[in-house]
Amino acid sequence: xxxxxxxxxxxEVTELSFGAAAIAGLFTEVGEQDAAEAVAAAWDGGIRSFDxxxxxxxxxxxxxxxxxxxxxxxxxxxxxxxVGRLLVPTPGATGLDDQGFAVPATHRRVWDFSADGVxxxxxxxxxxxxxxxxxxxLLHDPDDHAEQALTEAYPALEQLRAEGVVGAIGIxxxxxxxxxxxxxxxxLDVVLLAGRLSLLDGSGLDELLPEAARRGxxxxxxxxxxxxxxxxxxxxxxxxxxxxxxxLLGRALRLQQVxxxxxxxxxxxxxxxxxxxxxxxxxLLGLRDAAQVEDALAQYRREIPEQLWADLAATEGVR
Numbered sequence: 001x002x003x004x005x006x007x008x009x010x011x012e013v014t015e016l017s018f019g020a021a022a023i024a025g026l027f028t029e030v031g032e033q034d035a036a037e038a039v040a041a042a043w044d045g046g047i048r049s050f051d052x053x054x055x056x057x058x059x060x061x062x063x064x065x066x067x068x069x070x071x072x073x074x075x076x077x078x079x080x081x082x083v084g085r086l087l088v089p090t091p092g093a094t095g096l097d098d099q100g101f102a103v104p105a106t107h108r109r110v111w112d113f114s115a116d117g118v119x120x121x122x123x124x125x126x127x128x129x130x131x132x133x134x135x136x137x138l139l140h141d142p143d144d145h146a147e148q149a150l151t152e153a154y155p156a157l158e159q160l161r162a163e164g165v166v167g168a169i170g171i172x173x174x175x176x177x178x179x180x181x182x183x184x185x186x187x188l189d190v191v192l193l194a195g196r197l198s199l200l201d202g203s204g205l206d207e208l209l210p211e212a213a214r215r216g217x218x219x220x221x222x223x224x225x226x227x228x229x230x231x232x233x234x235x236x237x238x239x240x241x242x243x244x245x246x247x248l249l250g251r252a253l254r255l256q257q258v259x260x261x262x263x264x265x266x267x268x269x270x271x272x273x274x275x276x277x278x279x280x281x282x283x284l285l286g287l288r289d290a291a292q293v294e295d296a297l298a299q300y301r302r303e304i305p306e307q308l309w310a311d312l313a314a315t316e317g318v319r
Contacts, residue, residue, distance in 0.1 A: 003048070136168040146181075
């Protein structure tokens with residue numbers, strides 16, 4: 001599988017990255033074996049880049065990913081994790097996590113974009129992963145903490161990069177305004193952009209992608225299915241984690257009709273679409289079992305006629 005560097009760093013990612021939120025029970029429980037088999041299938045298919053975060057399953061994603069990669073040659077893969085939420089134990093707590101993961105509420109998340117918070121978060125992540133280093137660290141969703149992220153967390157990441165503790169640094173968000181500001185005002189290597197460079201939402205093309213291309217910052221694109229609608233456009237499908245409005249469902253169905261004329265599944269076009277932009281280093285897919293991984297790999301390898309993109313642009317305004 002092709003690889004691309006992140007910005008001017010020496011860290012590279014495969015064009016498909018494994019998003020490890022799903023194996024931590026995103027929305028529905030995932031068993032240990034399914035999680036391990038998903039990572040193994042990704043490895044067997046040539047994926048060598050894996051993304052996780054403390055937020056995902058209250059640390060379960062990091063623990064499962066680390067265990068699944070433990071016997072793999074460390075020089076052959078890259079791992080990215082995130083900072084901004086510290087996990088604080090909640091002794092005696094009952095029930096499940098209230099932020100979308102089917103896991104016990106053993107911890108609570110505390111926002112912290114201070115320099116000390118960055119270092120503590122990374123130290124805790126390394127313990128959960130069972131690694132002595134990660135390759136990329138991202139500021140995670142600093143929407144309501146922009147100034148602290150810019151003036152405290154970012155300089156801490158820059159120092160970690162200078163010390164050689166991490167290879168690449170960046171920001172991960174599902175909006176474009178703040179990442180664009182970071183691209184302009186800092187020296188980050190990568191933006192992980194979720195949901196804003198898809199067949200239904202091309203807002204990343206307005207400012208962020210052009211600015212990243214000008215400044216040599218790489219973009220890794222997640223949320224290519226907009227949380228489900230572009231994977232299976234049917235009544236009840238979700239768009240950005242809520243029920244898809246009828247207008248968007250109609251657009252997705254029309255996109256699907258165009259793809260079907262070329263014998264291409266909509267999900268294949270959705271996953272490949274971001275890779276057409278020169279600033280995009282890879283696409284991040286959240287995968288929960290081996291079957292999903294194998295399907296993702298098959299769609300990645302599928303030949304897509306150039307005329308399909310022209311027809312999508314002509315009929316539905318895909319940029």
